[in-house]
Amino acid sequence: MTYDHKSIEAKWQDRWETEKVFQVTEDASKPKFYNVAMYPYPSGELHVGHIRNYTYIDLITRYKMMQGFNVLGPMGWDSFGLPAENRAIETGMHPQPSVEGQIAKMKMHFRKLGAGFDWSRELASHSPEFYRWDQWLFLEMYKRGLAYKAEARVNWCPKDQTVLANEQVVEGLCERCDTPVEHKELSQWFFKITDYADRLLDSIDTLDNWPDRVRTMQRNWIGRSEGATFSIGVDGGGTFDVFTTRPDTSFGMTFCVLAPEHPLVESLIGGSATEAEAREYIEATGRASEIERMAEGGKTGVFTGAYAINPVNETRIPIYIADYVLMGYGTGAIMAVPGQDQRDWEFATKYGIDIIRTVQPPDDWDGEAYTGDGVTFNSDFLDGMMRDEAVSTVISWMEDKRIGTGTVQLRLRDWLISRQRYWGSPIPIVNCDHCGMVPVPEDQLPVLLPHVEDYAPKGRSPLAAVDEFVNTTCPECDGPARRETDTMDTFVDSSWYFFRYTDAHNDEAIFDPEKAKYWMPLDQYIGGVEHAVLHLLYARFITMVLYDMGLSPVEEPFERMFTQGMLVRDGAKMSKSKGNVVPPDDYYENYGADALRLFELFVGPPTDDAVWNDSGVPGTKRFLDRLWKLGTAAHEFQDRDENGSDREILGLVHRTVKKVTDDINRFHFNTTVPALMTLANELQAYLADGAREETFGEVFDLMLLMLSPMSPHIAHELWEMRGHEDLLALQSWPVWDEELAREETVTLIVQVNGKVRDRLEVSAELTAEEVEAVALASEKVLGWLEGKEVRKVIARPPNLVNLVVG
RNA sequence: GCCGGAGUGGAGAAAUUGGCAAACUCAAUGGAUUCAAAAUCCAUCGCUCGUAUGAGCUUGCGGGUUCGAGUCCCGCCUCCGGCACCA
Numbered sequence: 001m002t003y004d005h006k007s008i009e010a011k012w013q014d015r016w017e018t019e020k021v022f023q024v025t026e027d028a029s030k031p032k033f034y035n036v037a038m039y040p041y042p043s044g045e046l047h048v049g050h051i052r053n054y055t056y057i058d059l060i061t062r063y064k065m066m067q068g069f070n071v072l073g074p075m076g077w078d079s080f081g082l083p084a085e086n087r088a089i090e091t092g093m094h095p096q097p098s099v100e101g102q103i104a105k106m107k108m109h110f111r112k113l114g115a116g117f118d119w120s121r122e123l124a125s126h127s128p129e130f131y132r133w134d135q136w137l138f139l140e141m142y143k144r145g146l147a148y149k150a151e152a153r154v155n156w157c158p159k160d161q162t163v164l165a166n167e168q169v170v171e172g173l174c175e176r177c178d179t180p181v182e183h184k185e186l187s188q189w190f191f192k193i194t195d196y197a198d199r200l201l202d203s204i205d206t207l208d209n210w211p212d213r214v215r216t217m218q219r220n221w222i223g224r225s226e227g228a229t230f231s232i233g234v235d236g237g238g239t240f241d242v243f244t245t246r247p248d249t250s251f252g253m254t255f256c257v258l259a260p261e262h263p264l265v266e267s268l269i270g271g272s273a274t275e276a277e278a279r280e281y282i283e284a285t286g287r288a289s290e291i292e293r294m295a296e297g298g299k300t301g302v303f304t305g306a307y308a309i310n311p312v313n314e315t316r317i318p319i320y321i322a323d324y325v326l327m328g329y330g331t332g333a334i335m336a337v338p339g340q341d342q343r344d345w346e347f348a349t350k351y352g353i354d355i356i357r358t359v360q361p362p363d364d365w366d367g368e369a370y371t372g373d374g375v376t377f378n379s380d381f382l383d384g385m386m387r388d389e390a391v392s393t394v395i396s397w398m399e400d401k402r403i404g405t406g407t408v409q410l411r412l413r414d415w416l417i418s419r420q421r422y423w424g425s426p427i428p429i430v431n432c433d434h435c436g437m438v439p440v441p442e443d444q445l446p447v448l449l450p451h452v453e454d455y456a457p458k459g460r461s462p463l464a465a466v467d468e469f470v471n472t473t474c475p476e477c478d479g480p481a482r483r484e485t486d487t488m489d490t491f492v493d494s495s496w497y498f499f500r501y502t503d504a505h506n507d508e509a510i511f512d513p514e515k516a517k518y519w520m521p522l523d524q525y526i527g528g529v530e531h532a533v534l535h536l537l538y539a540r541f542i543t544m545v546l547y548d549m550g551l552s553p554v555e556e557p558f559e560r561m562f563t564q565g566m567l568v569r570d571g572a573k574m575s576k577s578k579g580n581v582v583p584p585d586d587y588y589e590n591y592g593a594d595a596l597r598l599f600e601l602f603v604g605p606p607t608d609d610a611v612w613n614d615s616g617v618p619g620t621k622r623f624l625d626r627l628w629k630l631g632t633a634a635h636e637f638q639d640r641d642e643n644g645s646d647r648e649i650l651g652l653v654h655r656t657v658k659k660v661t662d663d664i665n666r667f668h669f670n671t672t673v674p675a676l677m678t679l680a681n682e683l684q685a686y687l688a689d690g691a692r693e694e695t696f697g698e699v700f701d702l703m704l705l706m707l708s709p710m711s712p713h714i715a716h717e718l719w720e721m722r723g724h725e726d727l728l729a730l731q732s733w734p735v736w737d738e739e740l741a742r743e744e745t746v747t748l749i750v751q752v753n754g755k756v757r758d759r760l761e762v763s764a765e766l767t768a769e770e771v772e773a774v775a776l777a778s779e780k781v782l783g784w785l786e787g788k789e790v791r792k793v794i795a796r797p798p799n800l801v802n803l804v805v806g
Numbered sequence: 807g808c809c810g811g812a813g814u815g816g817a818g819a820a821a822u823u824g825g826c827a828a829a830c831u832c833a834a835u836g837g838a839u840u841c842a843a844a845a846u847c848c849a850u851c852g853c854u855c856g857u858a859u860g861a862g863c864u865u866g867c868g869g870g871u872u873c874g875a876g877u878c879c880c881g882c883c884u885c886c887g888g889c890a891c892c893a
Contacts, residue, residue, distance in 0.1 A: 326893090
């Protein structure tokens with residue numbers, strides 16, 4: 001017997017919508033719970049891997065509601081940006097109608113899943129009501145010196161024809177299209193995230209409810225390292241600065257290396273014997289992409305012909321140019337200490353440069369450069385010191401001599417936010433010949449994105465070709481002026497949208513701080529680990545900025561972060577390009593959202609990748625069919641007093657409530673499903689053995705309450721059919737009764753020397769002496785004791801006794 | 807290289823604190839039902855020996871701690887993810 005999932009699911013989706021079950025407002029009388037899944041790019045097509053995510057978020061919304069929380073679970077659309085624009089280019093349909101059509105499809109998907117979102121707060125980043133506040137935020141950052149325009153060597157994707165932030169370059173490739181990234185000198189807008197590097201780094205320690213890997217990835221990305229920056233003189237005049245984390249090894253410096261792009265290079269090679277060779281090298285490395293530079297087997301470089309003076313011992317050492325030194329990190333120049341640095345070792349070996357060890361390696365050391373700690377030698381006043389002491393001693397020495405100082409280096413760069421693309425929020429700046437760069441006044445926001453038919457990327461913003469947009473008047477002097485034509489990175493939108501949900505329709509302000517104070521921080525945030533350093537770092541940064549502006553009540557936006565695993569099929573992550581995507585449509589049609597949701601929960605630990613099994617949903621549907629039959633068939637009940645079998649099934653259901661509650665709290669959703677399956681199996685057996693109607697009803701109702709956040713439609717229908725008038729979603733989550741949950745008898749494990757030799761049903765009340773006595777009375781056990789002496793008895797009543805014999 | 811995570815049956819997995827390894831589901835096999843099939847129901851299902859009661863082995867590998875280790879400690883191997891000529 002199967003149930004009619006289609007009509008039941010449509011019925012309850014209507015009810016939840018018309019009764020506004022998931023619409024909430026601030027309510028000081030209830031504890032709040034703010035529950036968000038990262039807002040999706042509206043691709044229009046969800047696959048079962050996405051559904052997993054939304055099943056989790058919906059389960060939490062429904063569970064927390066039943067626990068008495070005022071739960072906000074909003075949904076919106078990350079509708080600006082490259083994916084939407086590229087899709088528009090492919091299909092020839094303008095991004096606006098295209099995106100809006102996709103949004104309508106996605107909403108249909110969410111409805112079919114039965115997801116409980118508060119649609120009254122829906123937002124979309126491409127709508128002027130939203131991006132107006134992007135622009136406002138930009139201007140506030142500009143006022144505070146946190147947004148600036150600068151000429152810089154930037155990442156350029158030749159396919160997407162736009163610049164990219166460092167975070168959007170993955171192993172030298174464009175994050176979106178895997179095209180090798182090039183470099184260009186361009187004048188671009190940046191957000192000064194480096195000003196917040198220390199705060200962003202330090203407060204990672206407070207994010208106790210975040211996955212370790214995400215915290216580690218952010219720490220690595222910020223890449224703070226402590227050391228010294230000091231100046232090295234060139235023999236014949238001039239100086240350059242170097243950064244090192246190992247100033248204690250300065251006496252081992254036998255050469256210096258400058259990056260090929262280093263500004264001093266030109267004057268060093270001019271007129272030198274190796275000038276031609278050096279110029280050729282610089283040109284060759286300039287042409288090579290970063291990947292090619294790294295892929296080279298050994299280190300390459302060229303002698304400049306110039307010498308430097310090692311400031312700690314006045315030794316004259318050669319200066320090389322080599323591309324293993326990067327202009328983008330530190331000072332673009334290094335002191336090379338081959339004895340203590342493997343890269344320098346390789347370079348020195350190749351070019352025949354001296355190697356001097358200054359740190360004593362362990363006796364059994366047979367490696368090349370020794371980078372560990374040890375006693376310093378060959379180092380004059382540092383001799384005999386261990387690393388930490390030597391570092392601080394040499395830094396003081398440098399500070400006394402005024403040639404250097406202790407410094408901190410970051411790997412993190414400022415966030416490049418301008419894009420030479422159409423489908424984004426215009427940067428609200430006007431360039432005036434007379435007044436220079438002028439921010440658009442707040443009352444003139446939003447700077448509307450004009451409707452443009454030719455939005456194909458051309459290496460400069462398509463907006464630059466729209467005269468009506470570009471030409472404007474200066475807000476200061478009313479003279480002719482030109483607008484900025486770059487648009488903002490969509491990661492700007494996503495770094496504050498979760499504030500907007502708290503006050504989604506405010507047209508006076510980005511949001512009301514009072515509303516944010518009620519809802520923030522997010523109690524639960526769920527999304528893919530691919531955003532570990534992109535969105536999640538930017539969102540933390542912008543939240544800190546909003547905090548400093550007095551708008552956010554918190555410095556950290558996401559109290560508890562959860563990154564779900566991916567669904568894998570045919571050995572690969574589901575993706576359109578691999579052709580292994582499983583759409584949910586057939587499941588809705590043939591098995592129902594409830595069965596699909598249940599399998600999504602059942603498929604494996606939420607944090608882990610899981611393998612999609614096509615027979616899984618039919619399996620969970622079978623379970624729901626059995627449940628339906630159990631709840632709707634006419635049963636023969638016994639008219640009798642409560643007895644042992646009633647207490648057993650009641651005990652089991654209370655233990656199940658405890659387990660399911662604990663499991664949901666720990667995000668072990670995959671074990672909640674088997675708990676309910678076991679309960680249903682036992683309930684069926686109880687029924688077959690002759691059930692009391694009251695007991696059966698009590699157990700069944702508790703089961704429906706637990707099923708409600710997982711497979712809500714069937715649970716609601718059965719709940720109603722059992723004569724309950726109030727909506728199941730609004731019931732309280734069940735609380736287990738410790739007394740009922742207690743087991744009366746347990747299986748006592750009897751071990752002899754740690755091996756299980758007998759299992760006995762005993763009362764749960766037995767003491768240590770009693771279980772020992774029971775164990776020693778067991779015939780099976782006696783056989784193992786024959787001829788041996790019991791030396792020790794380990795009793796763990798009532799579950800286990802271990803007899804140690806010998 | 808550094809950092810993080812993982813390794814358990816044919817598959818997904820389970821085992822909150824060190825205490826019955828493999829719950830639950832899928833697949834497979836056998837059976838019932840059926841004219842037949844689907845659906846449903848029942849049974850078997852880690853490996854070895856044995857007709858069997860049963861015995862031995864088994865959580866990537868090697869050691870250790872412990873009465874007792876999938877779980878803790880030490881040393882390795884493999885896989886996944888992140889960062890990376892970062893000085």
